[in-house]
Amino acid sequence: MGKIILTGDRPTGRLHIGHYVGSLKRRVELQNSGEYDRIFIMIADAQALTDNADNPEKVRQNIIEVALDYLACGLDPTKSTLFIQSQVSELCELTFFYMNLVTVSRLQRNPTVKSEIQMRNFESSIPVGFFTYPISQASDITAFKATTVPVGEDQEPMIEQTREIVRKFNSIYGETLVEPDILLPDNKVCLRLPGTDGKAKMSKSLGNCIYLAEEPEEIRKKVMSMYTDPDHIKVEDPGKVEGNTVFTYLDAFCRPEHFGKYLPDYQSLDELKAHYMKGGLGDVKVKKFLNAVLQEELEPIRNRRKEFQKDIPYVYQVLKQGSMEAQKAAAQTLADVKSAMKINYFDDVDLISAQSEKYR
Numbered sequence: 513m514g515k516i517i518l519t520g521d522r523p524t525g526r527l528h529i530g531h532y533v534g535s536l537k538r539r540v541e542l543q544n545s546g547e548y549d550r551i552f553i554m555i556a557d558a559q560a561l562t563d564n565a566d567n568p569e570k571v572r573q574n575i576i577e578v579a580l581d582y583l584a585c586g587l588d589p590t591k592s593t594l595f596i597q598s599q600v601s602e603l604c605e606l607t608f609f610y611m612n613l614v615t616v617s618r619l620q621r622n623p624t625v626k627s628e629i630q631m632r633n634f635e636s637s638i639p640v641g642f643f644t645y646p647i648s649q650a651s652d653i654t655a656f657k658a659t660t661v662p663v664g665e666d667q668e669p670m671i672e673q674t675r676e677i678v679r680k681f682n683s684i685y686g687e688t689l690v691e692p693d694i695l696l697p698d699n700k701v702c703l704r705l706p707g708t709d710g711k712a713k714m715s716k717s718l719g720n721c722i723y724l725a726e727e728p729e730e731i732r733k734k735v736m737s738m739y740t741d742p743d744h745i746k747v748e749d750p751g752k753v754e755g756n757t758v759f760t761y762l763d764a765f766c767r768p769e770h771f772g773k774y775l776p777d778y779q780s781l782d783e784l785k786a787h788y789m790k791g792g793l794g795d796v797k798v799k800k801f802l803n804a805v806l807q808e809e810l811e812p813i814r815n816r817r818k819e820f821q822k823d824i825p826y827v828y829q830v831l832k833q834g835s836m837e838a839q840k841a842a843a844q845t846l847a848d849v850k851s852a853m854k855i856n857y858f859d860d861v862d863l864i865s866a867q868s869e870k871y872r
């Protein structure tokens with residue numbers, strides 16, 4: 513059996529630097545490593561509709577934004593299958609069958625869903641589709657027999673749920689589905705990049721993002737107004753680096769060569785942190801350095817995006833082609849699932865002859 517990747521994003525906005533360090537950058541590396549037999553990258557529009565049912569236009573508009581961000585980051589349609597979830601109806605059928613293998617209380621225990629329900633004020637009226645999206649995510653992953661799912665830490669409960677469904681399915685109906693492994697970022701701060709406001713997670717829904725497509729001036733403004741250490745008031749004050757978002761972003765993006773280029777007074781991030789903690793280093797200087805680092809990282813992405821923006825019909829063509837390929841792969845798995853569950857009545861010659869025997 514080969515190594516297969518499935519991962520994706522909800523088209524609820526443009527992609528941001530949290531997506532980039534949490535998953536996107538890794539995907540491109542994995543794609544280019546040549547170690548994977550197939551790579552499926554899904555734009556999860558059906559999942560986005562589970563909490564945006566009243567605003568389908570938002571989802572519709574953002575499909576192209578996510579696709580452009582993908583191409584800008586280096587996902588290559590000749591190496592990876594880029595597709596739209598709703599165009600692969602087999603995924604719904606799988607969800608329908610998996611729902612019977614999961615209890616309501618098990619879904620209620622999912623910590624990511626719990627906090628998302630709170631964030632969306634769904635406590636008293638959770639849409640059933642939203643509540644059950646971990647099951648639909650299990651369908652997305654298993655439909656492609658994915659072995660590897662590169663995602664941020666918030667997805668851990670979803671992968672665990674998927675593994676449980678796979679084990680349950682295989683134990684009832686026989687070895688059919690593949691148990692996936694989660695692939696988290698190596699760098700700890702990238703597991704869940706905080707927002708520019710210091711909140712626990714940069715998220716489209718919280719409006720605390722630096723987007724990949726952002727123009728240089730916008731990046732600079734956002735960096736200069738970022739959350740730091742609220743007790744670090746005067747330059748001489750000793751500062752904290754833990755929970756200080758500017759340093760967290762440096763942990764995520766800064767490389768040794770950046771010091772020579774943009775801040776030659778320091779050799780390393782450890783040295784910069786030590787000075788900050790001792791006192792005598794102002795926020796503005798650190799923010800200017802972060803700005804330079806981010807500008808360097810984001811410029812080529814923005815430029816590539818602008819190239820792809822010139823040919824939008826091509827981007828839709830890529831998604832159409834990818835959706836057709838994804839549909840083919842999912843149909844094969846659905847056929848395996850139906851035959852394991854013995855609901856492939858018309859293909860089952862033994863069943864037909866046994867029933868004939870019964871009434872002979």
Ligand code: ATP
Nearest residue numbers: 521522524530534663664703704705714715716717
């Ligand atoms: P929404 O608010 O609509 O849920 P989101 O910003 O959480 O949007 P998703 O589309 O849900 O983005 O997540 C896509 C992928 O990006 C997932 O693998 C998720 O783990 C990862 N991801 C999202 N936000 C972050 C973050 N702040 N840090 C690291 N990874 C992240």
Ligand code: MG
Nearest residue numbers: 522628666715
């Ligand atoms: Mg999310």
